Amino acid sequence: MSAHCQVTGxxxxxxxxxxxxxxxxxxRWNPNIQSKTYWLPSEGRRVTLxxxxxxxxxxxxxxxxxxxxxxxxRGEKV
Numbered sequence: 001m002s003a004h005c006q007v008t009g010x011x012x013x014x015x016x017x018x019x020x021x022x023x024x025x026x027x028r029w030n031p032n033i034q035s036k037t038y039w040l041p042s043e044g045r046r047v048t049l050x051x052x053x054x055x056x057x058x059x060x061x062x063x064x065x066x067x068x069x070x071x072x073x074r075g076e077k078v
Contacts, residue, residue, distance in 0.1 A: 003030045003031060003052070004031065004033070004044075004050065005031060005050065005051050006049050006050050006051060006055070006072075006076065007017045007049070007051055007052070007054045007055035007058050007059065007067055007071070007076075008052055008054050008055045008069050009029040009060065010052045010054065010055070011012075011031070012028045012029060012030050012031065013028065013029040014026070014027075014028050014029075015027060015029070023050055031052045032052055032070035033050060033051070033052055034047055034050075034051055034052075034053065034056065035048060035050055036048070036051050036056060037049075037050075038059070038063060038064045038065075040065070040068060041065075042065060047064075047078050049078070062072065067071070
């Protein structure tokens with residue numbers, strides 16, 4: 001599972017860790033990605049989405065039907 005949200009588009013951030021001696025090493029900040037299953041009443045089936053926690057809150061606010069319509073409008077398969 002890639003660290004990428006299907007709703008918000010959140011992906012890992014990249015940067016450097018800086019130690020006490022100021023030696024820099026590469027690192028990444030991963031978003032909090034969850035796999036969540038929702039019931040889609042219009043199609044009578046379940047859909048599993050890879051979501052960040054902000055994406056889950058977006059679905060709670062807007063509804064699964066509206067969010068799936070936006071995902072499909074972008075051309076992603078659901």
